[in-house]
Amino acid sequence: MSLADLKKKRDELKSGLNLRVNAIDPETHVQVKVAMATCGIASGAKEVMEFFIEQLDRRNIQGVVTQTGCMGYCYAEPTIEVTLPGKEPVVFGYVNLKRADQIIERYIKTGELVDGIIPVNYETIHSKE
Amino acid sequence: MSNYTMHLLVCGGTGCRASESDAIVANLRDELEIRGLTDKIQVIMTGCFGFCEKGPIVNVMPDNTFYVQVKPEDAQSIVEEHIVKGRKVGRLLYRDPRTKEPVSDSKHMGFFRKQLRIALRNCGFINPENIDEYLAKDGYMALGKALSEMTPEQVVKEIKDSGLRGRGGAGFPTGLKWEIAAKNKSDVKYVVCNADEGDPGAFMDRSVLEGDPHSVLEAMAICGYSIGSAEGLIYVRAEYPLAIRRLQIAIKQAKEYGLLGRNILGTGFSFDITLRYGAGAFVCGEETALIHSMEGLRGEPTIKPPFPAESGFRGKPTNVNNVETFASVPVIILKGASWFNKIGTEKSKGTKVFALAGKINNVGLIEVPMGTTLREVIFEIGGGIRNGKKFKAVQTGGPSGGCLTEKHLDVPIDFDNLIASGSMMGSGGMIVMDEDDCMVSIAKYYLDFTVEESCGKCAPCRIGNKRLHELLEHICAGKGTMADLDRLRNMSHVIKDTALCGLGQTSPNPVLSTLDNFMNEYVAHVTDKKCPAHQCKSLMDYIVNKENCVGCTACARVCPVNAISGERKEIHYINPDICIKCGACKEKCKFDAIYIS
Numbered sequence: 001m002s003l004a005d006l007k008k009k010r011d012e013l014k015s016g017l018n019l020r021v022n023a024i025d026p027e028t029h030v031q032v033k034v035a036m037a038t039c040g041i042a043s044g045a046k047e048v049m050e051f052f053i054e055q056l057d058r059r060n061i062q063g064v065v066t067q068t069g070c071m072g073y074c075y076a077e078p079t080i081e082v083t084l085p086g087k088e089p090v091v092f093g094y095v096n097l098k099r100a101d102q103i104i105e106r107y108i109k110t111g112e113l114v115d116g117i118i119p120v121n122y123e124t125i126h127s128k129e
Numbered sequence: 130m131s132n133y134t135m136h137l138l139v140c141g142g143t144g145c146r147a148s149e150s151d152a153i154v155a156n157l158r159d160e161l162e163i164r165g166l167t168d169k170i171q172v173i174m175t176g177c178f179g180f181c182e183k184g185p186i187v188n189v190m191p192d193n194t195f196y197v198q199v200k201p202e203d204a205q206s207i208v209e210e211h212i213v214k215g216r217k218v219g220r221l222l223y224r225d226p227r228t229k230e231p232v233s234d235s236k237h238m239g240f241f242r243k244q245l246r247i248a249l250r251n252c253g254f255i256n257p258e259n260i261d262e263y264l265a266k267d268g269y270m271a272l273g274k275a276l277s278e279m280t281p282e283q284v285v286k287e288i289k290d291s292g293l294r295g296r297g298g299a300g301f302p303t304g305l306k307w308e309i310a311a312k313n314k315s316d317v318k319y320v321v322c323n324a325d326e327g328d329p330g331a332f333m334d335r336s337v338l339e340g341d342p343h344s345v346l347e348a349m350a351i352c353g354y355s356i357g358s359a360e361g362l363i364y365v366r367a368e369y370p371l372a373i374r375r376l377q378i379a380i381k382q383a384k385e386y387g388l389l390g391r392n393i394l395g396t397g398f399s400f401d402i403t404l405r406y407g408a409g410a411f412v413c414g415e416e417t418a419l420i421h422s423m424e425g426l427r428g429e430p431t432i433k434p435p436f437p438a439e440s441g442f443r444g445k446p447t448n449v450n451n452v453e454t455f456a457s458v459p460v461i462i463l464k465g466a467s468w469f470n471k472i473g474t475e476k477s478k479g480t481k482v483f484a485l486a487g488k489i490n491n492v493g494l495i496e497v498p499m500g501t502t503l504r505e506v507i508f509e510i511g512g513g514i515r516n517g518k519k520f521k522a523v524q525t526g527g528p529s530g531g532c533l534t535e536k537h538l539d540v541p542i543d544f545d546n547l548i549a550s551g552s553m554m555g556s557g558g559m560i561v562m563d564e565d566d567c568m569v570s571i572a573k574y575y576l577d578f579t580v581e582e583s584c585g586k587c588a589p590c591r592i593g594n595k596r597l598h599e600l601l602e603h604i605c606a607g608k609g610t611m612a613d614l615d616r617l618r619n620m621s622h623v624i625k626d627t628a629l630c631g632l633g634q635t636s637p638n639p640v641l642s643t644l645d646n647f648m649n650e651y652v653a654h655v656t657d658k659k660c661p662a663h664q665c666k667s668l669m670d671y672i673v674n675k676e677n678c679v680g681c682t683a684c685a686r687v688c689p690v691n692a693i694s695g696e697r698k699e700i701h702y703i704n705p706d707i708c709i710k711c712g713a714c715k716e717k718c719k720f721d722a723i724y725i726s
Contacts, residue, residue: 001387002395003273006264013265020136020254021266023191036215050169053134065134066192067215 015057022064030056030063030108031083037070043077044096051100052080061108073118082107091118133171135212138188140253142177142339143332143371145185149201150174153185156204161212170212173262176340178253179494180240183223188235188253195235196221226490226512243510245472246496247480248296248333248456252340257375260382263343269388271459275351276396279462284355285311288458290466292478297323297414297451298529298555299631300477300544303458309438310356310448318358319447320349321437322455323419324365324372327411328527329578330486331558334452336494337482338365338372341456342379346389346402348458353400356448361402364419366409376404411528411582415630416441416449418584429586430630451556453482473499477543481554487523487561488515500541503533507561518563522646526555528575528582529635531642532568551642553635567664568647569654572639573601579636590633593624597640605665609655618644663725666710670726675700677722684714684723 001009022029034040034049049065056063073079076093082103083089092103093116106112139145139154157172178186183197187207194217196207203221210216222231223238235241246252255262263269275284289304310318322345326334338345349361365373380402383389391399405423412418413428420442422428441447457479461469470478477499483506484494490512497506503523507513514520522532531552533540540546544554562571576598585591600617603609621637628634644651653659660668673684680698685691692708695701703714703723715723 003277006269006273006388006394010264010267010270013261016133017255017262017265019133020138020190023193026191026193049134050132054132064191069215 018057018062019064022062026064028085030061030085031081031089032056032063032065033068033081033083034065035069035071035073035077035079035081036067039070039074040077040079045078047097048078048080048095048100051097052104055101055104056108059104059109061104063108076116076118079118084108084111092116093118133169135170136190137170137172137207138175138190138253139172140176140178140184140186141174141257142181142184142336143369144177144181146371148185150185150199152201153187153199153204156201157187157208160204160208164208164213166208166212173256174258175254176252176257177336177494179244179249179336179496180238180491181493182491186253187221193234193236195223195233195238197223239512240491240493240495240510243501243505244496245480245498247460247469247472248337248344248453248482249340249494249496250460251344252336255341257340257342258378260343260379260386263341267463268343268459269347269383271462272347272350272354272388273394275354275462276394276398281311281355281357284351284462287462287466288355291461291469292466292473292476293454293457293461293469294477294544295451296453296457296481296556298526298553300554303450303454306438306448306450307352307355309436310358310446313439313446315446317360317443317445318356319442319445320352320356320358320361321416321419321423321442321447321449322349322361322363322365323414323416323449323451324363324369325407325409325414325419326366326369326452326556327409327414327582328529328556328558330560331484331527331556333482333484333494333557335369335372337452337456338369339375342372342375343383344456344459345452346376346379346383348455349402350389350393350400351458351462352448352450352455354398356446358448359399359401361400362405362423362442363402364405364407364413364423367406368409373404373406380404410584411578412584412630412632415632418630419449420447427584429584430632432629453557474541474543474546476545481542481557483557483559485511485559485561487559488518488563488566489513489561490515497542499543502539502541504538506542506559507538511561514561514563518565520561521564521566522562522568522571524552524560524562524571524575524639525558526553526635526638527558528578529553529631529638530555530558531638532562532571532646533642534646551645552638565662565664567605567660567662568643568650569601569605569660570662570664572643573598573605575639576601576636579632583632583636587627587629587633589624589627590629590636593620593628594633594636596620597624597637601640604651604654605660606667607654607658607665611652611655613655614644614648614651669710670705671703671708671710671712671715671723672726673701673703674722674724677720679720679722681720683717683719687713687717689713 052065078095079093102114187196187199293303294300413422415430418428418430437447482496524532583590678700685693692704
């Protein structure tokens with residue numbers, strides 16, 4: 001093995017560890033939270049989550065995809081919350097695989113808003129602090 | 130490409146394995162198997178997280194959930210609740226000791242917040258038995274860089290410029306050591322890793338070897354390149370079976386990848402590493418004794434010079450460094466000396482790993498920049514003193530160090546400040562003592578250790594320490610005089626000045642520093658015949674308080690030697706001639722009717 005081979009091997013192996021490495025400082029990466037309560041899972045949230053994990057990696061976007069509880073928008077499941085580094089979180093509803101693809105291509109890559117945004121209509125005790 | 134959605138990191142350090150973390154891994158895998166999730170969720174056994182106090186630890190990534198004190202049977206809840214339903218298992222979360230609120234993210238735990246991990250960078254993060262995970266974290270890139278972009282002289286210069294000092298205790302500049310070994314001409318030279326960690330309460334070297342063995346192998350190869358050596362040896366104590374096993378696995382994997390052995394990375398440089406097992410003698414941490422032990426001789430030190438860099442293993446130039454020192458080297462080569470020497474204090478660069486033990490809330494392993502104060506380490510990272518007791522002293526530097534007190538709490542920790550305060554860095558053990566510890570007994574405890582571990586070669590250490598120990602026993606038994614205290618001090622100085630090696634030259638330090646800081650306790654022992662901390666059994670009596678005793682007979686029933694007499698509903702009496710002062714009666718009494726005089 002030469003140094004060039006070693007570097008190539010490292011680059012191949014890196015993605016396997018990205019999940020852990022990016023989790024150390026999630027704020028500096030794209031964070032996707034998928035609502036995975038009963039309502040979300042029944043509407044296909046699991047497939048959506050897997051899609052994000054696979055596609056972010058394939059499209060070379062450093063991201064942290066985590067699951068979260070019910071966000072309360074049961075009518076609009078599956079719902080996801082996307083936080084770009086340094087920006088406010090944005091919630092998207094009715095996320096099927098097609099819309100998930102749009103979200104990656106347009107919102108995550110270019111910051112352009114796409115259909116399905118659910119405006120934040122509440123405050124939490126955290127935001128009041 | 131991996132399609133894992135989650136990684137479950139389970140601590141596989143010696144401490145957590147003793148609490149069945151093996152079974153946790155097996156159960157997690159079973160639970161995932163039942164639910165058909167094995168190709169979605171990866172279970173990884175890592176090295177030590179450092180938070181040994183609350184082990185075994187399971188860390189769920191990517192949401193960084195930190196589960197503590199996990200039992201094998203909790204595997205079901207973690208899979209069922211956290212993974213399937215997406216709800217954190219509240220009862221397993223770490224709770225902030227002050228607010229009692231659960232803290233799910235390790236970033237918000239006081240224990241981790243102030244740490245900066247260089248030597249421990251991969252411990253608790255990668256699987257130490259899988260070289261691919263080390264490679265993914267830029268493993269062996271520093272070796273590649275050194276071999277292809279740097280001359281041996283440049284490597285030595287980089288380490289010199291970084292200001293790295295030996296982490297094994299003495300703090301000798303590592304770059305200078307390498308330079309001396311490089312300048313000595315010889316056909317054969319050796320690189321030795323000193324993994325004979327012997328200080329009571331220190332376990333950082335073990336944790337590095339268990340959690341990130343490749344970092345040490347890589348650094349040894351870099352050192353070999355810089356000093357012109359093709360052979361490395363790791364002297365590791367046989368009491369570290371897990372460290373040995375992981376080193377063996379790591380060496381095998383590195384050889385398979387061509388990162389050790391002949392013609393590494395096609396550069397023509399060859400370097401091989403073998404293991405040597407020690408029997409666990411404290412004196413073998415001293416480099417000349419260590420080399421003799423590796424040669425099959427008795428583990429006894431010899432006078433320096435000649436230093437090992439001139440004539441070491443088999444009479445050849447040998448460079449000996451400690452595990453933690455080596456573990457810092459690859460980072461310095463990759464990030465550069467100027468990155469490393471910005472961390473720390475003026476004369477002590479980088480970070481230091483400390484093993485926290487004793488009466489402290491967060492027992493464990495931490496790494497902080499040099500210059501962090503004792504107060505930050507003990508009260509912020511360490512979470513303060515157990516059971517709300519009062520801090521009394523902290524022993525740094527193990528049996529060769531000294532104790533530091535309240536007045537030293539705000540001293541920035543580095544090699545020179547600790548020596549100026551009357552202690553030393555040593556390998557980084559910190560044993561915290563509270564108001565219930567008797568400092569005379571503590572000094573006696575450390576002398577117990579050095580008397581046991583003295584190799585016996587030189588008289589000051591063999592006989593002198595024994596006499597010191599006898600004097601301390603005398604004092605604890607209430608037979609000491611003020612003249613004994615002078616004798617203690619004089620003899621300590623003589624031993625320090627005349628002993629052959631570092632063991633004897635430093636063994637009286639605990640006596641001297643307790644004399645300096647806690648003279649009042651020594652005086653109480655010899656003049657008032659009292660032990661203020663109620664630890665010395667010869668200097669105390671258990672007595673029944675006649676006002677409070679109701680005659681319930683509970684104390685008489687637990688007394689193992691039948692020293693307590695008295696009928697039901699009558700005041701009891703403890704016979705001091707029979708009493709062995711075990712304290713069982715005091716613990717049992719519900720009426721606070723037994724006290725120590």
